[in-house]
Amino acid sequence: MKCPVCGDLCIRDAPEVIESVPSVFSRCRRCTFRVLDKSIPLRGRFYATPCECGKRFIDEVFAHLYVIMVEEGILSGNEPLKAVGSPLLHPGFFKAGPPFLPKDSLVLLSPLVTGSAAERIIKEVPEVRGVVRSGDFIPGATDPSLATLPRTYELLAGCDVRAGVFPTGAGPLVIYVQQSQMHIEFPRIDNPKIRSVERHLAAHSPAWCVDACSGAGTLGLCAARHGVRGVVLNDAWYAAAFWSATNLHVNRMFLRTGEVRMLFSCRTLREHPVREDPVLVAEATGEQSIRVYQGDFRQLWKVLPEEPVCAVLDLFEKSDTRKTGDAIREWKSRVPGEVFIP
Numbered sequence: 001m002k003c004p005v006c007g008d009l010c011i012r013d014a015p016e017v018i019e020s021v022p023s024v025f026s027r028c029r030r031c032t033f034r035v036l037d038k039s040i041p042l043r044g045r046f047y048a049t050p051c052e053c054g055k056r057f058i059d060e061v062f063a064h065l066y067v068i069m070v071e072e073g074i075l076s077g078n079e080p081l082k083a084v085g086s087p088l089l090h091p092g093f094f095k096a097g098p099p100f101l102p103k104d105s106l107v108l109l110s111p112l113v114t115g116s117a118a119e120r121i122i123k124e125v126p127e128v129r130g131v132v133r134s135g136d137f138i139p140g141a142t143d144p145s146l147a148t149l150p151r152t153y154e155l156l157a158g159c160d161v162r163a164g165v166f167p168t169g170a171g172p173l174v175i176y177v178q179q180s181q182m183h184i185e186f187p188r189i190d191n192p193k194i195r196s197v198e199r200h201l202a203a204h205s206p207a208w209c210v211d212a213c214s215g216a217g218t219l220g221l222c223a224a225r226h227g228v229r230g231v232v233l234n235d236a237w238y239a240a241a242f243w244s245a246t247n248l249h250v251n252r253m254f255l256r257t258g259e260v261r262m263l264f265s266c267r268t269l270r271e272h273p274v275r276e277d278p279v280l281v282a283e284a285t286g287e288q289s290i291r292v293y294q295g296d297f298r299q300l301w302k303v304l305p306e307e308p309v310c311a312v313l314d315l316f317e318k319s320d321t322r323k324t325g326d327a328i329r330e331w332k333s334r335v336p337g338e339v340f341i342p
């Protein structure tokens, strides 16, 4: 599948990504490594180049980035090494030790980086696939009332599409996002939201499952991977709807459906960053029926089957119990079945 951000082959089918997991960040016998203290400045302006196998220890990549940022005047040289930013691995998955990075395997998030430094990093640091300027807010749709337009980080250079591998009881799911447009989900060995969904599936064996605020689609696709006959994924934010649809395509071989029909390109969806009335974005039919919508979850009842559904409301502002209570009550007044916050 062609990448909507860079046009390259960034998006691969789930089995290919899953097969890469055991070896993608492991070293060869010739790989050397030097563990650097991230809480102090880099001593000297030295960094090692990649091994002949093409990989380099993450700390050396950080040293390389630090040197570029000092030369570009972003850092003075007195900041700790970790001031370089947050490294997001591609593919991301739970891993015990620090990684040896192959080419194009890291998206750098930094609040300080400039456009010219980002261009230089993409040209000179082979492990970095994208540089994103981050802000002190969470990107994507965070306001359930949809009153404020979602904010995004800024992709300065390269491509910020990356995958995460999320274990479920039915096998792993591969979930892609464009990182500047979506909040960051770290794959963990134990994912409480996935476990919560699986508990509900086991207790109720629903015919339909609805992931009403789907983000990149992890929880809805988890239900689909467990074989639930009908699954609806929905999000008001265009990027979430697009990546939910893409992730349905990426994981289609684990489902009992035919090919996935994508009804919109990413660029067309972006023309309506937020939608209220649900619009069908993608679908796959067969023994299972999986549909992806872009719309306000409060309007989703309009397109749901007239039978009980098991609905997951993964609201962003869970801490506001009054708002979540209102959302649950409103949902229950429209849709038969059960609804829960994962």
Ligand SMILES: [Zn+2]
Pocket: 003, 004, 005, 006, 007, 008, 010, 159, 160, 161
């Ligand atoms: Zn790309």
Ligand SMILES: [Zn+2]
Pocket: 027, 028, 029, 030, 031, 032, 051, 052, 053, 054, 055
């Ligand atoms: Zn090596």
